[in-house]
Amino acid sequence: MKVFLMFRNRDFDLEQQLPPFADDLVQDLELNIILNAMSNGDEFVFNISKRALLSSINSAEMLLYRQNIIKDCLKNPSTVRNLYSIAIEGIEQEKKTYFGFFSKYPDAILHSAMELLHLFISTLRKLRKIVDDESSKFESEGFKRFFKMIQTELTDEYFEMIEEHLKYLEFKSGMLIGVNLGTGNKGENYMILKPNEKKEGFLDHIFSKKEESYTFVINDRDERGAEALGQIKDKATNSVANAIAQSADHILNFFKIMRVELAFYVGSLNLYDQITKIGEPICFPDVKPSDDRIHDFEDLYDISLALVKKEKVIGNEINAEGKALIMITGANQGGKSTFLRSIGIAQLMMQAGLFVPAQRFSANISNGIFTHYKREEDKKMDSGKFDEELKRMDKIVNYLKSDSMVLFNESFSATNEREGSEIARQIISALIEKNIKVFFVTHMYELAHEFYKNKSDDFLFLRAERSENGNRTFKILNGEPLQTSYGVDLYKKIFADQRSSIEV
Numbered sequence: 001m002k003v004f005l006m007f008r009n010r011d012f013d014l015e016q017q018l019p020p021f022a023d024d025l026v027q028d029l030e031l032n033i034i035l036n037a038m039s040n041g042d043e044f045v046f047n048i049s050k051r052a053l054l055s056s057i058n059s060a061e062m063l064l065y066r067q068n069i070i071k072d073c074l075k076n077p078s079t080v081r082n083l084y085s086i087a088i089e090g091i092e093q094e095k096k097t098y099f100g101f102f103s104k105y106p107d108a109i110l111h112s113a114m115e116l117l118h119l120f121i122s123t124l125r126k127l128r129k130i131v132d133d134e135s136s137k138f139e140s141e142g143f144k145r146f147f148k149m150i151q152t153e154l155t156d157e158y159f160e161m162i163e164e165h166l167k168y169l170e171f172k173s174g175m176l177i178g179v180n181l182g183t184g185n186k187g188e189n190y191m192i193l194k195p196n197e198k199k200e201g202f203l204d205h206i207f208s209k210k211e212e213s214y215t216f217v218i219n220d221r222d223e224r225g226a227e228a229l230g231q232i233k234d235k236a237t238n239s240v241a242n243a244i245a246q247s248a249d250h251i252l253n254f255f256k257i258m259r260v261e262l263a264f265y266v267g268s269l270n271l272y273d274q275i276t277k278i279g280e281p282i283c284f285p286d287v288k289p290s291d292d293r294i295h296d297f298e299d300l301y302d303i304s305l306a307l308v309k310k311e312k313v314i315g316n317e318i319n320a321e322g323k324a325l326i327m328i329t330g331a332n333q334g335g336k337s338t339f340l341r342s343i344g345i346a347q348l349m350m351q352a353g354l355f356v357p358a359q360r361f362s363a364n365i366s367n368g369i370f371t372h373y374k375r376e377e378d379k380k381m382d383s384g385k386f387d388e389e390l391k392r393m394d395k396i397v398n399y400l401k402s403d404s405m406v407l408f409n410e411s412f413s414a415t416n417e418r419e420g421s422e423i424a425r426q427i428i429s430a431l432i433e434k435n436i437k438v439f440f441v442t443h444m445y446e447l448a449h450e451f452y453k454n455k456s457d458d459f460l461f462l463r464a465e466r467s468e469n470g471n472r473t474f475k476i477l478n479g480e481p482l483q484t485s486y487g488v489d490l491y492k493k494i495f496a497d498q499r500s501s502i503e504v
Contacts, residue, residue, distance in 0.1 A: 001153055001254045005142050005261040006052070008065055012261050014051070020399045021370055022054045028371040028409070029344045033304040037274045038267030048260055049267035056351035058365055060287045066353025067284050068140035073265045074272060079134045081269070084262040086127050090255030093119040113244040120251045121162060128154045268354060275357070280306050282355040286362035290403040293437060295320040295343070299359035302342040306357070314474040315358065323460040324432045328441045329448050329481040334464025335474035336441045337409055343439055344371060344407050366437065368404035370396050372411050385414035393427065400436055408440040421447035432458070448481035
């Protein structure tokens, strides 16, 4: 039985390596805040959501497949949560069996597997009932295929057949063993046989002629005889025990995969619940091909900031169609880094098949999402900040492909502005030449102005808004780079506050 809720034609691969610099994405975009909201305390949901969020899909068709499944989840949250609980229940059943499948005794394996199958049948019946009751409410290709598979394979005839086999394997009427005689009349090919069923009335049973048979009884004190008989029984039971154990293991694996693939959707429901409580909008993005250059959105906000503050935060509206470089400048603490983070988070959420934190959002698929944020001084003192930035950039370059996206936040600012601007200029120019989209937050006027002078249609310049009285609106608007970051505003605010507290 195949679940196929994460991909149309394959299971979600837990062994697949996370993309390079995944830890940087988690740190720079503060993804743990989102993952904690998705998990709601469930560590398993946290880990699956993290893997799904970081393992970006590059197929618009597959993203639409997941989007439609999530839309079904949002319309039927209790059913999806019940399915997830059923998967957990199935997995927990294994803990109720005493021997497991690793015993060296076939008889123990058989009875343990039979006990587990009995428990599985109960859980599978619950699953079938949920599907029968709720399947008509789902519209996505993924859920329709999953429900049809359950109804096709978990039929009443299937359950009756399993229960009949398990009842026989209790051997309440004894065990009928068949064996071939091999070389030297030694037994080989031991197997359990199913006796012929003869329906006869009471009188037929009393007066019918009995077939001639030969029997022997082992004395209670005959330990060697009992041991030999036990060995014959084990040889006959071995193949049946393995078959039953494999059947139980197959069902157990089905529950495990079902839990894995539903965990991501339960995480989506948890995140949706928290966002809607805050009152923030979400939308399903319009996904464009990777060779397009578009970021067009309305009211895009930093979802991690909203989750921390538990209130609505400032969103932004930008149309960056056809732009290869989006450079963001403006007032210190004016929302530049928050805006950049919202871009990266939305891209990851879109390429995981999730809804995104915006009123409207359209973007092209990226063949790799990377961040290059400024870091603290190397604690080992092996190198300074600037050397560390260059080394990290060198590593990133090794993984970049055409149509990737790189988010820079105050990069190469650990040296003087002239040197930092020139290095950044050369790196940005090289990336654009290789068809890599660049978002660059900087306070280096020389760098920003150099690109602005080109008047290229491929470049977009944004600026953090500042009102005339120095207040930050945290809005990002179209605007040319200015030669000041208005650090004096912050200086006056800080020291004015200090003077006020001293006067009091």
